[in-house]
Amino acid sequence: MALLGGIEAGGTKFVVAVADVENPNEVVARASFPTLDGAKTLEKVIAFFDQYDDIASIGISAFGPIDVRKDSKTYGYVLDTPKRGWSGFNFLGTMKAWRDIPYFWTTDVNGAGWAEYKTGAAKDAENVVYLTVGTGIGAGIIVNGQLLTGYSHPEAGHLMMMKHPKDDYAGHCPFHGDHCLEGLAAGPAIEERWQQSAKELPDDHLAWEIEAYYLAQAAVDYTVTLRPEKIVFGGGVPHRQVLLPLVREKFAELMADYLEVPALDDYIVPVGNGDNAGILGSFYLAKSLL
Known part of the structure; x- marks a missing residue:
């Protein structure tokens, strides 16, 4: 065999x-x-x-x-x-x-993004952003059925961010501090900011409003530049079920009806292959x- x-x-x-x-x-x-x-x-x-x-x-x-x-x-x-x-x-x-x-x-x-494209949450799409949010943040991007590679592979976890008005955290990224998505929203950033891990924080904690704000910003940026059919969230942090509904809500607010996208429950989705x-x-x- x-x-x-x-x-x-x-x-x-x-x-x-x-x-x-x-x-x-x-x-x-x-x-x-x-x-x-x-x-x-x-x-x-x-x-x-x-x-x-x-x-x-x-x-x-x-x-x-x-x-x-x-x-x-x-x-x-x-x-x-x-x-x-x-x-x-x-x-x-x-x-x-x-x-x-x-x-x-x-x-x-x-x-992981290729698995989601072939048999997971994006198996019916040809243009996909797969974002993992855990120890770090990274993205696998599929355009017209092909993994996106240019001069090198994307480092889409280091998008520049507008800070949430209630967030005074100095950032975890050793290169960009509190200016990039990974520095503000990866698992270690959550833990350092709140002295609790994403697993431990209660559903009604301010942490989730702030986390959703950063992930929604990223989803807007990927939407306006790549126009994917699906944005799939994987990694440990999105295991918390409170998070993606807040991301969808904040995404709609930030997009402000500028571009047409699929129904948000079908557009911003959790990983299918776990x-x-x-x-x-x-x-x-x-x-x-x-």
């Missing part, structure tokens, strides 16, 4: 898995482990895949920023990142040195190489 490999390379943990080429939705085997430095983590990845001789291709969905330009000297590398032991690490080259098979190399949000989106997307992308 030919197999597909999937690597969901997160900043906190790695998930590795294999699936049948003919049925990538069925995971044959799966493992996860904490993210260490590049060399130690890839040792664990390779040890897992060493158990299988019949892997046809592997999809890698990696935390970034990463180099996705095939004509670059550092194609396949993790670029400058605060994650210790990863800046300048040749991720793709290490995998190719282990076994020279086809690899699909992309970002973690592209992997926590499996990243690994499923890796399988689908691996299969696209065959």
Whole structure:
């Protein structure tokens, strides 16, 4: 039986898995482990895949920023990142040195976004923004059925933001402080601002009004620039059911009837594949190489 490999390379943990080429939705085997430095983590990845001789291709969905330009000297590398032991690490080259098979190399949000496009909340759309809101914020963008890549992959979690009038938080982003979406709305920003995690805050807390304001601004920005058919929210923070109704409400207020969009319950939606989106997307992308 030919197999597909999937690597969901997160900043906190790695998930590795294999699936049948003919049925990538069925995971044959799966493992996860904490993210260490590049060399130690890839040792664990390779040890897992060493158990299988019949892997046809592997999809890698990696935390970034990463180099996705095939004509670059550092194609396949993790670029400058605060994650210790990863800046300048040749991720793709290490995998190719282990076994020279086809690899699909992309970002973690592209992997999850591709899964949502193929079988999840956006399976009926051709133009999609998938936004993950968790430890960081990132976006996988699909335009006319293709992952969007320009000079490099999008870093749409670092959109510039207008601050909420009730928010005096200094921001979490080491590059942009309180000027960008990730610095104001990622999980660590919520926790630092309120001294409670998103899981712990009550539904009626001011935190959700402020969070919805920033995510709605982002949704407006993506709408006016990309005109997607769906905006899909994933990651840990949108698990709180109080959030997306507030985002839709604030989106309508900020858009102010300027552009026509689908009904908001169908336009701003939660992830359909849950926590499996990243690994499923890796399988689908691996299969696209065959």
